[in-house]
Amino acid sequence: MINKQSSIPIYYQLAELIRERLAAGEYVPGDMLPSEREFSDRYDISRMTVRQAITSLVNEGILHRKKGTGTFVSAPKINQTLGGLTSFSEDMKARGLTPSNKLLRFEKVLCTRKDIRDILNLTEEDYVYEIERVRLADNQPMAIESIWLNARFVPDLHRDIVQSSLYDYLEKEAGLVIGEATQMLEASIISFEEAELLKVNKDAPVLMIERHTYLQEGTPLEVVRSRYRADRYRFSVDLPRLR
Ligand code: 16G
Numbered sequence: 001m002i003n004k005q006s007s008i009p010i011y012y013q014l015a016e017l018i019r020e021r022l023a024a025g026e027y028v029p030g031d032m033l034p035s036e037r038e039f040s041d042r043y044d045i046s047r048m049t050v051r052q053a054i055t056s057l058v059n060e061g062i063l064h065r066k067k068g069t070g071t072f073v074s075a076p077k078i079n080q081t082l083g084g085l086t087s088f089s090e091d092m093k094a095r096g097l098t099p100s101n102k103l104l105r106f107e108k109v110l111c112t113r114k115d116i117r118d119i120l121n122l123t124e125e126d127y128v129y130e131i132e133r134v135r136l137a138d139n140q141p142m143a144i145e146s147i148w149l150n151a152r153f154v155p156d157l158h159r160d161i162v163q164s165s166l167y168d169y170l171e172k173e174a175g176l177v178i179g180e181a182t183q184m185l186e187a188s189i190i191s192f193e194e195a196e197l198l199k200v201n202k203d204a205p206v207l208m209i210e211r212h213t214y215l216q217e218g219t220p221l222e223v224v225r226s227r228y229r230a231d232r233y234r235f236s237v238d239l240p241r242l243r
Contacts, residue, residue, distance in 0.1 A: 002043045010045055014053035022062065022073060023186045033063065033071040061202050061231025074231070078142070085213070087167035088135050088143070096136040099165075102197075104144075105128055105132035106159040108151055116148045117132050119212055120220045123168075127151035129202075131162050134197050141198045143228040163215075179216035185209050185235060190227055198229055205230040 002013050021027055029039045054071055057063045064074050073239040092099040111117050111128045131147040153176050161169045170176045188208035206227040213222045
């Protein structure tokens with residue numbers, strides 16, 4: 001029940017109440033939620049407060065809105081384990097989803113950014129491919145990816161290749177052996193343009209993953225900064241007990 005005397009904001013109480021209903025299985029993925037008006041009548045709270053509660057659950061990915069219809073319970077998020085080095089295409093195919101890309105930028109340029117040069121061990125005379133793509137699964141945008149790829153290893157890369165799997169090309173066509181990567185995960189926000197590309201609210205949270213990938217013999221190959229939709233993705237790691 002909603003307690004109006006409580007110091008806990010009413011919108012938060014309502015969001016918790018909806019969350020509990022979902023956990024109890026009262027609503028399942030695909031179900032339509034009661035309207036804002038029904039919630040506001042039932043709990044005697046303003047529609048603005050109802051909207052705030054629903055928006056917070058939409059931003060978390062638990063609910064989604066369909067224009068002109070209502071609010072629906074979302075499918076569970078994609079659970080991505082962080083145990084090994086895989087490509088986006090492999091990850092999606094393993095789930096029975098079809099990966100695709102929307103290429104935003106593809107250029108071979110001198111590596112002008114010092115932060116990238118430092119990671120890739122390059123000088124100002126070295127070239128990188130700067131690649132930016134929206135990564136989609138079953139035509140749903142999942143992430144925006146910015147790649148800086150050491151051009152020395154793949155002089156003939158062209159834009160058609162990165163319309164599909166980059167790792168496939170690197171390993172099967174270019175004869176490279178990808179060895180290992182270091183990955184960092186942090187919370188981030190995105191620009192208005194990026195929110196439009198990801199089809200999320202402009203203030204929706206995203207998960208920023210930075211990956212530094214190395215070839216088998218240890219040479220740095222790529223720096224990748226990806227912004228994943230926090231409403232569609234969660235990452236999990238297995239932790240052996242350390243003593
Ligand atoms: C993933 C990798 C990225 C790699 C890409 C290749 C992260 C954060 N990034 O998105 O480093 O370049 O896969 O994917 O996991 P592709 O082979 O499907 O093009």
